[in-house]
Amino acid sequence: MSRRRCAGPFSCWCPLADSDDPDDELLSRLGRGEPQAARELVARKLPRVLALAQRLLGQRAEAEEVAQESFLRAWKQAPQWRRGEARFDTWLHRVVLNLCNDRLRAPRRRHEQPTDDLPEAPDPAATPEQRYAEQRTSQRVAAALATLPPRQREALVLFHYQELSQAEAAALMGVSVDALESLLARARRSLRAQLADAGPP
Amino acid sequence: MTPERFADLAQAWGARIARWPAAERDAAEQLLWRTPMLQAVLDREAALDHALDAHLVPAPGTALVAAVEAGAPRPARAPVRRPGARWWPSTGWFGAGAAGLGLAGAAAGALAGALLVSAALDAAGPAGAVLAEAGWARTAFDPAGAPAEGIDE
Numbered sequence: 020m021s022r023r024r025c026a027g028p029f030s031c032w033c034p035l036a037d038s039d040d041p042d043d044e045l046l047s048r049l050g051r052g053e054p055q056a057a058r059e060l061v062a063r064k065l066p067r068v069l070a071l072a073q074r075l076l077g078q079r080a081e082a083e084e085v086a087q088e089s090f091l092r093a094w095k096q097a098p099q100w101r102r103g104e105a106r107f108d109t110w111l112h113r114v115v116l117n118l119c120n121d122r123l124r125a126p127r128r129r130h131e132q133p134t135d136d137l138p139e140a141p142d143p144a145a146t147p148e149q150r151y152a153e154q155r156t157s158q159r160v161a162a163a164l165a166t167l168p169p170r171q172r173e174a175l176v177l178f179h180y181q182e183l184s185q186a187e188a189a190a191l192m193g194v195s196v197d198a199l200e201s202l203l204a205r206a207r208r209s210l211r212a213q214l215a216d217a218g219p220p
Numbered sequence: 221m222t223p224e225r226f227a228d229l230a231q232a233w234g235a236r237i238a239r240w241p242a243a244e245r246d247a248a249e250q251l252l253w254r255t256p257m258l259q260a261v262l263d264r265e266a267a268l269d270h271a272l273d274a275h276l277v278p279a280p281g282t283a284l285v286a287a288v289e290a291g292a293p294r295p296a297r298a299p300v301r302r303p304g305a306r307w308w309p310s311t312g313w314f315g316a317g318a319a320g321l322g323l324a325g326a327a328a329g330a331l332a333g334a335l336l337v338s339a340a341l342d343a344a345g346p347a348g349a350v351l352a353e354a355g356w357a358r359t360a361f362d363p364a365g366a367p368a369e370g371i372d373e
Contacts, residue, residue, distance in 0.1 A: 054294075057292035057293070061288050061289050065285065065288055066279055069280050069284070070277040074275070083284050086288065087284070087288055090288045090291060094293050098293060153276075157276050160271060160272060160274055160275035164275065179234065179269075179272055180272075185233075185241060196241065200229075200232040201232070203233065207234075208231065210268065210271075210272070
């Protein structure tokens with residue numbers, strides 16, 4: 020797919036520019052200063068950003084800090100966003116990844132105690148027993164994810180949970196698609212073994 | 221495509237062939253059609269996919285949403301001039317010079333007016349002096365004032 024930069028003399032939001040970024044129109048409105056556009060961008064991206072950070076870091080409070088910092092950078096960048104150069108979602112993922120990796124590499128990383136805040140069951144009609152079982156399963160998977168080497172966890176989170184394409188996930192990690200396949204295979208093998216060891220929920 | 225490669229792909233990318241590398245999807249579909257036993261490989265990976273999907277992350281709370289939205293850029297507003305803040309247009313040193321000339325002119329005018337009043341009082345004599353002391357001194361610009369006529373005298 021061809022991508023070209025807008026050649027307009029004053030605006031980077033040239034409507035003639037080719038782009039397959041689903042966020043383009045929203046970013047254009049944000050660049051024009053529409054307050055509703057900011058709220059829509061938060062509604063669209065914040066859950067995704069928070070989920071990415073929490074699965075990578077394993078800690079809610081840190082994930083919320085990363086989400087806030089990521090959006091501060093997005094607010095600075097969005098009005099000048101150059102349509103067609105990169106997908107905004109990919110750029111935002113890169114920001115989150117960098118912030119998370121900085122924290123994971125920090126020598127004195129804060130260790131948060133697991134909280135009792137369990138995710139809400141996706142099915143509101145589920146019985147209390149079903150909800151409890153779902154929450155326990157969620158906790159087991161989270162614990163298993165936390166034991167993976169960071170690169171394997173990153174590969175799995177980007178491809179499986181964030182549902183990025185192979186090319187996007189590989190590019191974000193700075194590896195080839197073949198290398199991504201290897202990381203994913205090791206991650207899934209390890210998770211399968213851990214979840215099997217933990218037994219039925 | 222070999223059964224071994226099929227299994228490798230499933231173990232890396234999961235049970236959904238649609239998410240496998242595009243260049244290998246068709247061959248994988250054909251091999252699966254010819255080799256039904258490979259469905260067991262997909263079922264095994266589907267079970268792991270399902271377990272992974274059970275890991276849920278709570279939605280952002282209202283406090284976090286509010287904090288993030290608070291940092292959003294505000295629409296630009298036209299500058300509002302405060303009343304009395306500046307009463308001449310900002311034109312740099314030229315404007316300051318023009319204002320200075322205006323002030324000098326006003327001072328000169330006031331001085332000339334004072335001289336005229338003084339001359340008129342001298343011409344009006346004691347009555348004018350009494351009026352001046354009583355706070356009723358008229359200037360040369362007062363149409364009802366006698367001093368103007370006195371000046372012509």
